[in-house]
Amino acid sequence: MVNPFEGISMKGTLQRITLAAAAVAALLGTAPTLAAGAHGEHAGHAMPMASAPIGAPGEAARVTRTIDIDMTDAMRFTPAQVQVKAGETVRFNVRNSGKIRHEMVLGSDADLQAHYAMMMQDPGMRHEEPNAVSLDAGKHGQIIWKFDRAGSVSFGCLEPGHYAAGMKGAVSVQ
Numbered sequence: 001m002v003n004p005f006e007g008i009s010m011k012g013t014l015q016r017i018t019l020a021a022a023a024v025a026a027l028l029g030t031a032p033t034l035a036a037g038a039h040g041e042h043a044g045h046a047m048p049m050a051s052a053p054i055g056a057p058g059e060a061a062r063v064t065r066t067i068d069i070d071m072t073d074a075m076r077f078t079p080a081q082v083q084v085k086a087g088e089t090v091r092f093n094v095r096n097s098g099k100i101r102h103e104m105v106l107g108s109d110a111d112l113q114a115h116y117a118m119m120m121q122d123p124g125m126r127h128e129e130p131n132a133v134s135l136d137a138g139k140h141g142q143i144i145w146k147f148d149r150a151g152s153v154s155f156g157c158l159e160p161g162h163y164a165a166g167m168k169g170a171v172s173v174q
């Protein structure tokens with residue numbers, strides 16, 4: 001599918017990003033149903049995480065692997081590509097090494113792009129869902145996630161400007 005943010009540089013294209021965000025938001029506004037994952041603390045801002053299967057929140061007692069993920073102000077995740085096995089419950093130990101807030105949100109590309117468009121309009125949002133961790137500078141956090149089927153699950157930082165700058169990655173589930 002077409003990624004409306006691909007190739008858009010951070011400088012000088014904010015208007016284009018805003019237009020793209022508005023377009024996506026308009027599309028979402030007409031979506032018939034937004035299932036699980038609504039932001040409790042943000043009335044009227046539903047997070048359509050159920051549109052593609054990406055797995056489910058995991059239980060700490062079932063974690064079989066821990067993967068360290070570093071986030072930096074260079075707008076990158078390290079590593080950005082991760083491989084897991086279908087059925088595995090993974091603990092992502094996430095660290096923000098930067099001086100500004102970053103977050104790691106698991107989702108399909110479509111979900112991440114749609115939600116990023118909302119973040120552009122409501123930059124103060126923080127994500128507290130099981131598929132996300134939002135971290136201030138220097139903080140650690142974790143996501144425990146069960147990957148239930150083979151395929152690719154994306155992740156990204158949806159802080160305004162970050163996702164468009166390439167702060168994204170993918171989990172290859174095999």
Ligand SMILES: [Cu+2]
Nearest residue numbers: 102157159162
């Ligand atoms: Cu970020």
